[in-house]
Amino acid sequence: MRCQVCRKIFSLTDKPTPRQRSAHKNRQILTLLLNKMPFARICEACDITMSTLYGKIDFFHxxxxxxxxxxxxxxxxxxxxxxxxxxxxxxxxxxxWTCRADKRNVTLSAVATADLQSGYVFGMHPNYDAGLDRNAVEAAAKQLGDPQTPSAFRRYARLWLESDYQRSVNDTLNRRQARGGQNDPAAVYADSAARQDPESSEEYDQGRKLPDQGMQVHSEYTLYAHFLLLRQLFRGVGKVRFYMDQESGIRAACLAAFQDRVRSREVDAFYVRINKEATVTERRALVAQARHRFQNARQAHPHLTEFEVQQLLMQQEIARASAIGKWKDRWLVHPLPSKAEPQKAVCYLTDFRDYAPDHLASLYLKASLHAVDRFFMLIRRRLSLLERPVATPSASGRTWYGYAAYNPATIVKLLEIFRVAYNYVWAGQDGKTPAMRLGLAKAPIALEDLLYFDAHTEPPRQRRKADRSGGGRTVPVRRRSELLRDPKPMEDEAVPWG
Structure with missing residues (x-):
């Protein structure tokens, strides 16, 4: 409707689609957005402008x-x-970058936690706050003396200031020279110990900069917020086991958020490290060696079940575990790696030495990052803005990707939209979504139910959808129709050791 006095358009409806003049295109646009079509091609295919597309993304979010x-x-x-x-x-x-005179990249880091059994992603949190004005925060910080104040006593301690950036560039250069390109567990420990703050793993060099819009958040603050949210979500869970990438910030945030439940033996934490640089040939060779070792052990112990043989092999590795790093963490090599996780090493961070050998071996056997890595893989494959860019030698480490985002806030919105679709819309080969496996849904959610969701009338029975002529008609929503399907699971998701 249009006001006869000020001529502004307004809506009296309580439906979730006010000002949606092309509501009939919403499903098509969202489908293309989640299937890696570049923004310009979406505008061409749907006959919309770029400003309309960004408005649709805001609505989807x-x-x-x-x-x-x-x-x-x-x-x-x-x-x-x-x-x-x-x-x-x-x-x-x-x-x-948005200016040819400054071709440095902005890099966001997002932490995610996924359930190993259902695949449900409980949270995906980037280290970015789009609601802040950088110039205003910098001016206020200087007035308060934040750049000269220890970080623990700052007013804007969680945010990256320009002074923090300059110090990080110098520290990163010195650490990289000392590290010499090594990337094994011992080198990672040494690098953590060399940092002024072991919990902060962010590295800023001359090829990176802070965002022009919004403010970047220190990674350790994002990690602590992430695990504090998980603490609230898992209040009713009997026992929680975390398998985490080897990163001191993740370790500190997890143990701090769950410190009381770790002491009460309700929460355990493990480091998992994988050689992601291994070639396909090397991965196949490692899996073949592990399978050969498993078959030999099974023949030597014919009275044991397949799982008991796996426990036996793991107990042998536990006995050979070695202490690495400043904190003397005990690492072992996983005896049964998969092609997706070659040369897997595991460290038990909360070992009170109170578990029976079989129980402890079972926990080590479950060690994997596959659930969250698969979620990350689908982000790269399905969102054109977030496909991995390519760096060329002539670019001096800078990267440019024609389809990448220019505004970090767009990345934050797309990640949340993707998480909801991943958890509730896309069904796997078993016909279930992660939310169904976890018990939060009874059936896959159709995109229409997401697009026209109204908290006051959920679950929806009928939705008003505009036809192409601009009018409206009431049509039933088919909850299971035209579901987007996942790509087939990775062929190396499981290894048939038997």
Missing amino acids: RQALAFVAAREQRLHQGFKKNRLYLATDRQDYVVN
């Missing part, structure tokens, strides 16, 4: 937040489950 807020109420109210096995890792995303 609001709907995704409203939908997941309603569906995850059960988690916040005390989700009941006997055991949870979780994988935690981080992924970086590059933002294109």
Whole structure:
């Protein structure tokens, strides 16, 4: 409707689609967005402008937040489950430069935690705050003397200031020279010990800069917030086991958030390290060696079941574990790696030496980052803005990707939209979504139910959808129709040791 006095357009409806003049295109646009079509091609295919597309993304983001807020109420109210096995890792995303005079990249880092059994992603949190004005924060920080104040006593301690950036550039250069390109567990420990703050793993060099829009958040603050949220979600879970990438910040945040439950033996934490640089040939060779070792052990112990043989091999590795690093963490080599996780090494961070050998071996055998790594893989494959960019020697380490985002806030919105679709819309080969496996949904959610979700009338029975002529008609929503399907699971998701 239009006001006859000020001529502004307004809506009296309580539906979730006010000002959606092309609502009939929403499903098509969202489908293309989640299937790696570049923004310019979406505009061409759907006959819309770029400003309209960004408006649609804002609408999809609001709907995704409203939908997941309603569906995850059960988690916040005390989700009941006997055991949870979780994988935690981080992924970086590059933002294109917007000025030819300054060709440095902005890099965001997002931490995610996924359930190893259901695949459900409980959170995906980038280290970025789009609601702040950088110039205003910098001016206020200088007035308060934050750059000269120890970080623990700053007003804006969680945010990256220009003074922090300059110090980080110098520290990063010195650490990289000392590290010499090594990337084994011992080198990672040495690098952590060399940092002024072992919990901060962010490295800024001359090829990176802080965002021009919004403010970048220190990674350790994002990690602590992430694990404090998980603490709230898992209040009703009997025992929680975390399998985390080897990163001192992740370790500190996890143990700090769950310190009382670690002491009460309700929470355990493990480091998992994988050689992601191994070639396909090397991966196959490692899996073949492990399979040969398993078959020999099975022949030597014919009275044992397959799982008992796996426990036996793991107990042998536990006996050979060696202490590495400043904190003398005991690492072992996983005896049964998969092609997706070659040369897997595991470290038990909360070992009170109170578990029986078989129980301890079982926990080590479950060590994996596959659930969160698969989620990260699909982000790269399905979102054109977040595909891994390519660095060329002539670019001096800078990266440029024609489809990448120019505004970090767009990345934050797309990641939340993707998490909701991954958890509730896309079904695997078993016909179930991660939310169904976890018990938060009874069936896959159709995209229409997400796009036209209304918390006051959920679950929806009928939705008003505009036809192409601009009018409206009431049509039933088919909850299971035209579901987007996952790519087939990775062929090396499981290794048939038997």
